[in-house]
Amino acid sequence: MIPAPVGYIRVDSTEAALAALGEHGDEAKILAGGQSLIPLMRFRLAAPSMLVDIAGITELSGISVVGDTVSIGAMTTHSALEHSGELAEACPLLAHVASVVGDPAIRHRGTLGGSLAHADPASDLPAAVLALGGTLVASGSNGSREIAATEFFTGFLESALGADEMLTGIKVPVSTGGWSYQKFNRRAQDWAIVGAMVAEGGAGVALVNMGATPLRASAVESALAGGASSVEAAASAAEGTEPSSDNNGDAAYRKHLAQVLTGRALRDAGME
Amino acid sequence: MTVTDNPTGGIIGQARLRKEDPALLTGEAKFMDDLVLPGALWVNCVRSPHAHATIDNIDTTAALAVEGVTAVYTGADLAEDWAGPLPCAWPVTDDMKSPDYWPVAQGKVCHVGDIVAVVVADSRYVAADGAEGVVVDYSLLPAVISIEDAESDQVVIHEGLGTNVSYEWPLIPDPEGVEAAFANATHHVTETYVHQRLIPAPMEPRGVAAVPAPHNGDMILYSSTQIPHILKVMAALTVGIPEHKMRVIAPAVGGGFGCKLGVYPEEILCLALAVRHGVPVRWTEGRTEAATATIQGRAQRQTIELAADENGKLLAVRATLLADMGAYFQLITPGVPLLGAFLFHGLYDVPLYSFTCKSVFTNLTPTDAYRGAGRPEATYAIERAMDVLALAVGVEPDEIRSLNFIPTEKFPYDSPAGLVFDSGDYQPALDRAKELINWEERRAEQAERQAAGSKMHLGLGISTYVEMCGLAPSRVLASLNYGAGGWESATVRILPTCKIQVVTGATPHGQGHETAWSMIVADRLGVDPDDVEVLHSDTAISPLGLDTYGSRSLSVGGTAIWMATERVVEKASLIAAHMLEANADDLELTNGVFNVKGTPGAEVPLAEVAFAAFTAHDLPEGLEPNLQAEVTWDPPNFTFPFGAHIALVEIDEETGEVEIIDYAAVDDCGNQVNPMIVEGQVHGGIVQGIGQALWEEAIYDEDGQCRSTNLGDYLVPSAAETIDMKLDYTVTPSPTNPLGVKGIGEAGTIASTPAVMNAVVDALRHLGVTEMAMPASPMRVRRSIENAQGGAV
Amino acid sequence: MEISLTVNGDTQSADVEPRTLLVHFLRDQLGLTGTNIGCDTSSCGACTILVDGQSAKSCNLLAVQADGAEITTIEGLAGADGLHPMQQAFHESHALQCGYCTPGMVMASISLVEEYPNLDADGVREGLEGNLCRCTGYQNIVKAVLSVKK
Structure with missing residues (x-):
């Protein structure tokens, strides 16, 4: 090819x-x-x-933690996220998720910004930024703007980026509360059939490959906020989702997995 | 025949590192696409995106306008370039229906991937650009995808044949006896299994280059093939190039697993285009292209019935197959199901046997041999069904097997299907496999988990097996209408400096022949294996051969080498006797030195004999100079390796995920030349068979579109999904060849698929799951649990 | 477009079409055919090389992206003193059969033990997830890599 x-x-x-x-x-x-x-x-x-x-734009690579905010350049590789001691302390979920993207060779070349801009609902990192309540920073002919992750993913492989804009970086809050990523696939190198991400003790719950875009599992979040147990909250993980069907799973199976994996992620993140 | 049960020079039997490795480890080895062919034109094949359609029009204008495109050809343009359609060498019955298969489709396409036009250009990039520019208009025809639809003949694919049914092939030595046995049986097990289509996926896709010499008429065909010798004959006939002007070379070949055992459209095309253009013409397959352009494996529905008495002793086995040939016949497509025809009773002593196969055409890629070819299918059916019988009788799966094993004293065993199993001793392999897997402890742990209500279920699955290797003798193949013999040739040459050349007709593609053949020769001659060079895979260097498939290389080709070595030794001993003024019968060759038995000091090194044979100054009267012998060995029988494999799986009830957590394999391939290579073959075979059980499937939609066309969607397992396996061996030499060897290339693949599937069902049986289709994907497993529990759980 | 890069220690300058895959540049223009192509989707890893010391899939990079980079291919490993320790380990562990995945597998393994010095067998297996082998069943590959790890 x-x-x-x-x-x-x-x-x-x-x-x-x-x-x-x-x-x-x-x-x-x-x-x-x-x-x-x-x-x-x-x-x-x-x-x-x-x-x-844009690989030559050196200022687009790097991780910095200032106060409660982690700023990461768009050209920072998955591998750099994975191995950053600073990130492991400030936002261990993101460092971990980066470490399970693709395989090592892919992680050496693939970038955070590329993954986010590609906006694949089966990707790991978009859901992580979503779960963390992150913000994406875009530059365009009219200057730079910040887009909440919740507003960024607009459709299958579509984002809020304009044709004249590029992603330059992201900001996520420092997040050291209970976290987990449950990635389910048939082979380690494959995309997640479904993935469930929990950030900050359940404040953010996001799903991978459960629709045209990465999703916040808002029903789970509100159930938790209302004092539900992990089991109770996970039961609503598939609420409102419209997952696709493919070789590895039809929509019903994906919905079932979303519940199972969300439950596991919540418990792994330390919730009862 | 004398079996060399402990051959001799101390080299056979060593775990010797491979001499193939340095070239492969450094990039020095040249695979097909590595060849530098100045002036070569590149071919890109325009393939049908439809499973079944007529070709209404092909517009090549835009393609021809691409700078660097030399020519574009359609099927009609090339119709006169073929001396005949692509060959099928195995017309299994006299009335078998066989469609014409042309390298470029003429008038209609019969599967996605059928070639409709070829673009010839001065680089691979430009050829790809040109292919984008070819516009083909099709009228769609209804596609026949399932074998059941094919059998119904509601849509007939090849109108001229009048039916989709190609042949029916029965093997029922005693029909009344079989009927009576089933009528009188206490237990009558009937099971239906489906073998999904598999994509062989050697890591190197195929590739071809045809290099002409327009003025003297020579043609060299390079191909990533398992069968340069057979290809030479078939290609010469198909293109009309005189065989003696054609040379076929298989460079380093990156795996085959049966899918490079063919005569493919692209090989014939490159030859025809090289004739037309008078320059080298080459093609390299892409991985996605391979998914529809290269043969697929398995693809059959099997019904197996067991008749047994109240104790579970088998009275009869009846197997009925419906096999998917795909759209056309490749080289041995129709024969593949028949390679299993004799083995549906497994390694069990069964008096009565019935096998019938019906084969049909579909609008899918042709099927053909894939690692094991027929034997994995047969073994799967009997080994899955034996578990069902065990359940019916109320005994453990190992017990039902032990009860029915062919008793050791019955060897050589006249099988109910008409074969003679050469040697076997089945119980020790099963006992050892149970020991390796800790059968009793694992059973206890399984029961504990069930009692505790765990949702992580353990399952143990056994598969014993016997298979047949070495596809021979030729006269038996004749009785099956197979289009070639079963012999193999070897030449052993001792050079003047006592270095050795071995020429073999076997064609390695990863098996380590160079190492193993060197060891066989070195063992007998008492020389260093590194002083032996093995020449192969080039029909000009090794003109006689039947190549590599069916685990035949060692038992047939290796034996030919052993015998040629013996013959050279015989001649050398005449010269040595002359030099020592002794009687040749009194000489023995030990560690590379001829000595007179019982006379210390009366000796002459082989090296001196070799040089004397070369100078020919003083040879015994009437003896020709030089030390060389050629042997063509046609074995008296197949060989019958066997073994017992046990898989331990853990299933996550909530997700349906199956994980292999332990695996034990005890194989018996007779004497081993190089145990390290044997181990490697078993490892790889097991993982490939597990691939069928858990991950791999060529998935088609109802329109005949393949939905698993690349290695992201066709799930070849990686290191992360697999485990360290526990291996051991028993050794029961074959009496059919002097080395006592049997064959190991396919054993792992044959045994592991049913072992894993039996384990999967064993893990879930207490939940009410009684059957599982392959691959046992998480969704399928989860669904089975839900269904067994009466809905979502 | 003109690019200049270091391949196995030698500086190479060449004119390439921007669409040229790095693997085709290495194979067809530099004649370094040890790096193999096994798929179209960056799934198999047969084309793995080192770019600036780290594994990368050369069928998933354009040659122009490697401008200025330091590339090591399988041809750059063995020297006058013999095979690279990873190549030697593959040889001694019988970690290859047909050898087609081997160059990529060796390069991925070298990068892996460099990046993750403390891997156990499971870690090696996970780390080689992106390199497929159809012959060996991986057991001996894992053994080879473990024998080299630091």
Whole structure:
């Protein structure tokens, strides 16, 4: 499988990237780590006419913790998240989730921003940012704006990013309360059939691959807030979800898994 | 025949590291796509996206407009390039119905992946661009996907045949006896099992290059194939190139598992295009392309019936198959179910036997041999059914097996299907496997968990097996209408400096032949195995051969090498006797030195004999110079390896996930040449068989679209899903060859699938689950539990 | 587009189409055919190489992305003093059969033990999740990697 012919520009600043996007419009695509984009290009399911490679924008990589906020550059690799001692202390859920993305080789190249912008509901990291109540930072021709994770994922592989915008980083609150990620798949390297994520002692519960976008399991969250046990709360995990059916699971099985995995995640996170 | 039960020079039987490894570990080995062929044109195949359709129009204009595209051909353009359709070498019955299979479809397509046009271009990238530009108009026809629909003939795929049923093949030596046995049986078990379609998925996809010499008419075909020798014959016939002008070379081949045992459209295409263009023409398969372009395995529905007396002693076995051939016949497609035809009674002493196979065409990729080819299917049926019989009788699964094993004293055993099982001693293997798995403790732990109401269920599953290797002798293959013999050739050459060349007709693709063959020769000659070079896989270097499949290489090819070595030794001993002025009968060859028995000091090294044979200055009267012998060995019988495997699984009731937590395998492949290689074959085979049980399936929708076309969707297991296995062996030499060897390439795959599935059912039986289809995916397992419990639990 | 990179210690400059996959650049333009291609989806790992010391799937990168990078392929491991310890361990543990997955498996393993020095057998198995082998059943691969781990 061989990509269609494509143009390529490498930029070393966000401004240059935005300028390139402005120049090439809809036909341009940001190339971050490429771990999701290049397979799509090989199948010619994606055939942008111009790639804007942002790997050279050094200021987009890095993790910093200031006060109650963890800021992470969009080009920070999964591997960097996984191995960051600072992140392990400030937000262990995110560090852990990064460590179960794909396989080590994918984690060396894949980036947090790329994963979020790709907006795949079966991906691990989008749900983590959602569970953590994170904010995504986007830059565009009109300057920079912050988008709540809850507003960011708008559809299957669709996000709130405009065609002239790029993701530059995220902010998540420092979160050391009980957490868990229960990823269920048939092979370790595969996407989650369903995943259940619990952050901050149940304040945030999110689901992977339970619909067109990563989802907050709001029924579970409110049940917990109302004093429900993990078992009671997990029973509502599939409420309002419309999961797809594929080789590995139909919608009904996914809903069942969402309940089981949410229950396990809650208990793993320390809830009774 | 004398079996060499402890061959001799101390080299056979050693766990010697492989001489193949350094080239493979450093990137030095050249696989198909690694070959540098200056001036080669690249082929990209435009394939049908539909399972069944007529081709109304093909517009190649846009493709031809792509810079670098040399030509685009349709089926009609190439119709005159073939001397005949693609060959099927196994017409199992005289009235078997066989459709014409052309390298490029003519008029209609019969499966997704059927080639409809080929783009020839100056690079692989441009060829891919050109393929994007070919526009094909189709009129869709109803697709026949299930074997039941195929059998109904409501839609006939190949109109000229008038039916989708290709053949019916019965093997019922005593029909009345079988009927009577079932009528009188206390226990009558009837089970139906489905073997899903499997994608062989060797890590190296296929690849081809045809390199012509337009002026003298020579043609070299490089292919990632298991069968360069057979391919040479078949390709010569199909393209009309004289066989003596054709040379086939299999470079390093990255696994085959049966799917490179074919004569494929792309091989024939590259040859025809090389003739047309007069330059090298090459093609490399993509992984996604392979999912529909390369044969698939298994694909049959089996009904097995057991008749047994009140104690569970088997009286008769009856197996009825409906097998999916796919859209066309590949090289041995129709014969694959018949490779299991003789083994549906397993390793049990059964007086009466009935086997019938009906085979049908569907609008899916052709099926053909896949690791085990027929024997895994047969073993699966009998071993699953034996568990059901055990339950009916009220005994443990090991007990029902022990009760029915062919008694050791009955070997050689005349099987009810008409074979003679060479040797066997089945109970020790089962006993040892139970010991390795801690059968009693595990049973106790299983019961404890059940009593405690645990939702993590343990299951133990046994599969014993006997299989048949070495597809021979030729005259038996003739009785099955198989289109080739069962022999193998070998040449052993002692060079003037006492280095050794071995030429073999077996064609390795990962098995370690170079190491094993060197050991066989070195063991007999008393030389260092590193002084032996094994030449193979090139029909110009090794003109005679029948290649590698069916676990035949050691028992047939290895034996030929042993015999050729013996013959060289005989000749060398004549020269040595001449040099020592002794009688050849008084000489023995030990550690590379001929010495006169009982006369210390009267000796001459093999090296001196080799040089004397080369100079030919003073040879015995009438003896030809040089030390070389060629043997073609046609064995008197198959060999029959056997063993016992036990799987321990744990099932998470809530998710349905099955985890293998322990696995014991005791195999008996007769004498072992290199136990390290044997172990590797068993490891890989077991995991491949577990793959069928738990993960792998070529999933098709009702339109015949494959939904598992890449390694993200077709779940070949990784290291993370598998475990360390516990292996041991018993050794029951085969009396059918002087090495006493049997074969081990497919054993793991044969035994592990039913062992795991028996374990899965064993784990869930107390919940009311009585049957499980493959693969036992989490959703399927979970559903089975829900259904058994009368709805969601 | 012009790129310049270091491959197995040698500086290489070349003109590549932007769409060129790194694996095709290594194989077809530099003749380093030891790195194999086994799939279209970055699932199998046969094409694994080291980019700046870390494993990466070279069929899942464009050659232009490797501009300025330091690449090691299977051809860059063995030296005058013999095989790399990981290659030697694969040899001694019979951790390869057909050898097609082997270059990628070896490169992934080298990166793995570097990145996670304290792995047990389960950790090695998890760490090699992205490298498929159809021959060995993995048992001997795990054994080989454990014998090398620091």
